[in-house]
Amino acid sequence: MIYPIIGLIIGIFLGLNMPISLPQEYVKLLSVALMAVLDSVLGGMRSAKEGNYDNQIFISGFFVNAFVATLLCYFGERLGIDLYFVGILAFGLRIFQNIAIIRRLYLGK
């Protein structure tokens, strides 16, 4: 459990100290990608707890989810459809689902 936390701290530290700032029009894309990534990480935690963790599935899920979510949001923006909300909603639901399962697993029920 220590490695993810170390990674997270390093990442936040890097992100806060990076001189780049995101242009206004990409904020939505990043937020959707962020939700996807968060979902993937929680999914990974869940599968680890369930004992069927697979490294390849986790890594590919992480990147593909983030990428597809961003792509969807991008095209939605281009077409004038708010797919951004769809992404946020879907990943949000999954995040809560994952959290619920993890909680149950930790409680051992």
Added chain:
Amino acid sequence: MFYDKHAKILITIVCAILGVMLATQFRTNESRKANIPYQRAEDLSERLKVVEKERNQLLLEIQRLQEKASDEVVAREINMLKAYAGDTALHGPGVIVTVDDSKKVSKPGENQNLYLIHDDDLLRIINELRASGAEGIAINEERLIAVSEIRCAGPTLSVNNNRFAPPYVIRAIGDPKSLETALKMRGGVIETLKFWGIQVTVTQEENVVLPAFKGTHSFEYAKVGEGGKG
């Protein structure tokens, strides 16, 4: 544990990416809030609220004061109008002009009238004083008002139907400097009068006192208002 060393590194990297994304999103959001247009709009709407509140309070205060002070306002207005009409004594900075007949002895064959003060001499002085911003004028102890006359009455002068003999003292309230310079202008009133030896002195005073008009105002023919059809 259930994952090998390889997986640990990957998970660390993945979490680092997550952290970077989180931090970037956070920073972007913060900088957006700090953006000038955003801040400005917020600032302006805040100030608008404050100012509107202030305005409403002031409006209420105006209403309250109007209710309370309408009598006072009327009284003040009446006093002001009285002062304009000459019904009250006035005082303030101004000039005192003393005019006396000529001491020169007229040459034989010359018109002696030229060496005396006439009504039109005084009228010119008065006119000059008014032109240079005198706010109130009195001759001797007679206040000049809208219907005051200045005319010859034999060897004397009639002002407000009171007669005066020389010397005449003209008091005027106004800017002392401009009043004096207007009178002493080259080619002006005093220069002309001096030519005939008429004695004119102008002194600037800190406090000139004008008496109130002593007569009564009455209209015999005039009526107030436009009167409709001619």
